[in-house]
Amino acid sequence: MPYLGHVDTNPRAPELTADGVCAAYGSAVVVDDVSIALVPGRVTALIGPNGSGKSTLLRTLAHLHKASAGRITLREGESITDLKAKELATRLTLLSQSRSAPGGVTVREVVAYGRHPHRSRWGGGDPDGHAIVERAMEMTGVAELAERGVDTLSGGQAQRVWLASCLAQDTPVLLLDEPTTYLDLRYQVELLDIVRDLADEHGIAVGIVLHDLDQAAAVADEVVLLVEGKVTAVGTPQEVLTTELLSPAYGVTVDVHVDPHDGHLRTRARARHHARPTVAVAL
Numbered sequence: 001m002p003y004l005g006h007v008d009t010n011p012r013a014p015e016l017t018a019d020g021v022c023a024a025y026g027s028a029v030v031v032d033d034v035s036i037a038l039v040p041g042r043v044t045a046l047i048g049p050n051g052s053g054k055s056t057l058l059r060t061l062a063h064l065h066k067a068s069a070g071r072i073t074l075r076e077g078e079s080i081t082d083l084k085a086k087e088l089a090t091r092l093t094l095l096s097q098s099r100s101a102p103g104g105v106t107v108r109e110v111v112a113y114g115r116h117p118h119r120s121r122w123g124g125g126d127p128d129g130h131a132i133v134e135r136a137m138e139m140t141g142v143a144e145l146a147e148r149g150v151d152t153l154s155g156g157q158a159q160r161v162w163l164a165s166c167l168a169q170d171t172p173v174l175l176l177d178e179p180t181t182y183l184d185l186r187y188q189v190e191l192l193d194i195v196r197d198l199a200d201e202h203g204i205a206v207g208i209v210l211h212d213l214d215q216a217a218a219v220a221d222e223v224v225l226l227v228e229g230k231v232t233a234v235g236t237p238q239e240v241l242t243t244e245l246l247s248p249a250y251g252v253t254v255d256v257h258v259d260p261h262d263g264h265l266r267t268r269a270r271a272r273h274h275a276r277p278t279v280a281v282a283l
Helices: 054-061 107-113 129-139 155-169 185-202 213-219 243-250
Strands: 016-025 028-038 043-047 069-074 092-095 173-177 205-209 222-227 230-235 254-258 265-269
Touching: 016 054, 028 054, 028 069, 028 205, 028 230, 043 054, 043 185, 043 213, 054 092, 054 173, 054 205, 092 155, 107 129, 107 155, 129 155, 155 173, 155 185, 185 205, 185 213, 213 265, 222 243, 230 243, 243 254
Parallel strands: 043 205, 043 222, 092 173, 173 205
Antiparallel strands: 016 028, 016 069, 222 230, 254 265
């Protein structure tokens, strides 16, 4: 299902469904009875305060953390626990918060590693692999770094390389855990544009953890608000990103308004010094 031209034939059927999923570390329940569906062509943003279980939920959906209860299924109804690791890796991929940069490995080699699930035991059987790797590097702006060692890159550059590797894996489900971390403003905007392109043009089902509520408002079709491991609200950005829902979730007053220039939702948490006058900057 290459990003170079996939069009989903049944966009309404979820690619991944979680029903009553729980996850724990020892006796501490971190994800409690969560049910969500990731649908082709739609971006689902997971938001919530630190410790609310967002990252653990994403890792559980990717079968990197074992669910203690509930069921996670793919489009055809298979449980993720019934699939071998390589087969599951052709169906979904996860960009985690932190990945180590191996020494002596080039950007192109790291991105090409995303093709591993599509290759035979001896590395063959992947005729489209080279084109997909090149396209993934172009989409993430790392093509000019292709021969650089990954261990020589900045944090933001490395983050884009790992995203390119995920794109090269070419799966119908893409899970992203705080992908804008380490990125400057330009690449934050470009990454969110890529996310929307993957959903809108290629029918990818995207689940993304975001701390920036304005980014969630801008990129998501659906927002899931988690508090202490439980889903407290699900809906469109306009339905979930409200003062009434966000303020108790984050323990601080969160003002929400619509930007008159672009119509996007904007949020602002009130600090103790929020009443200080804003310094005008000449443009």
